[in-house]
Amino acid sequence: MGEFKAVLFDLDNTLLDFWSFKQKAAKAAARAMVRKGLPETEGRLYRKIFEVYDEYGVEYQKTFYQVIHPYRLEVGQAERIQQAAIVAYLRSKFRALKPYPGVTSTLRKLKKKTQIGIVTDAPRNKAWMRLVLSRLD
Template sequence: MARIKWVFFDIDNTLFDSQRLAAEARKNAVRAMIKAGLKAKPNEAFEKLMSIVKRYTSNYPEHFDRLVAEYDVEKELRAKIIAAGQGEYHNTKFRLLVPLEGVKETLRKLKRRGYSLGIITNGRAVKQWDKIIRLSVSEFFEPSTVIISEDAKAEKPQESIFTYALWKAKCPPHEAIMVGDKEEDMAAKHVGMHVIMVRRGQSFSEILKQVERIEKGR
C-alpha cells in the first residue's frame, strides 16, 4: 500500500483540450490572413502552416511570418497579413482555453483530501503560466512546484525533470503520481513515480478513483 502525498499534472491535453484549440486557432488564423489579403486557398495555406509548425515546433514565434514567405506578397501587405493571423489565433485561443469538464472539481477534491498538487510541463515558462492563469487553476498549485522545462533546463521524457520536481516537493518518488496524456509523461515511472494516463474523452473525475487504487496497491 502506497501513501501518496503529491499528484503532478501535465497541462496540454490533460487540463484542457489543446489539440482542438490549436487546430481551430490555426484554421481561423489562416482565414483571417486570407481576408487581410493573402492570396491563397484555405486548405492549402493551412497545410503549409502545419508543415511549418512541424518543422519549427509549436513554440516557434514566427509561424505566420514563415507562411507569408511561402507566397508572393507585396511588401506593404506583409505586416498587416501577419498581424491578422496572430490576432485571430490569439482570439480563438483565449475563447477555447477552458478546463476540461471535471478538472477544477477534481483538483479541489484532491486538495481537500490532503494531496499536494504540482505541474510538470514542457514549454516556455511565460506561455505555460499564461495557460494556468487563463484556466483559472493557479490557486491549486504552489509556484515552487510548477515545474516548466524552460526553467528546469530539462524536458520530459528526461528523468532529470521528474527528479527535479521531486526535489522541489521534498517528496520520495513512491509517494508521487504523474498524470498526463503522453508517453513522455509516463516516463516518470523510470524514476519510481506512479503514473496515470489520461485518455481522450475520459472523465477527469476518474483520476480520483485511480489515485485511490494506487494507494490501495491495486
C-alpha cells in the same frame, strides 16, 4: 499502501484541450490571412501552419511569418496579413483554451488531501498564460 505525497499532472492535452485549441486557432489565423488578401485557400494555409509546427514545434513564434514569406508580398501587406493572423489566433485562443470537463473540480478535491503540481515541456511564460486563461492558476 501509503498516502501520496503529491500528484503531478501534465498540462497540455491532460488538463487542457491543447490540440483542439491549436486547431481552432490555426483555422482562425488561416481565415484571417485569406480575408486580408493572401492569395491562397484557408485549407492550404491551415496545412502550412501545421507544416511549420512539424518543423519548428508548436511553440514557434514566427509561424505566420514562415507561412506568408514565400508569397513575396510587399512588406506592408505581408505585415498586415501576419498581424491579422496573430490577432485572429489570439482571439480564438482566448475562447478555446479551457480545461477538460471535470478537471477543475478534481484538482480542488485533490488539493484538499495532498499537494498537486503541474508539469509541462512548454516554455514557462506560455504555460502560465494557459494556466491563467483556463483559470487553473
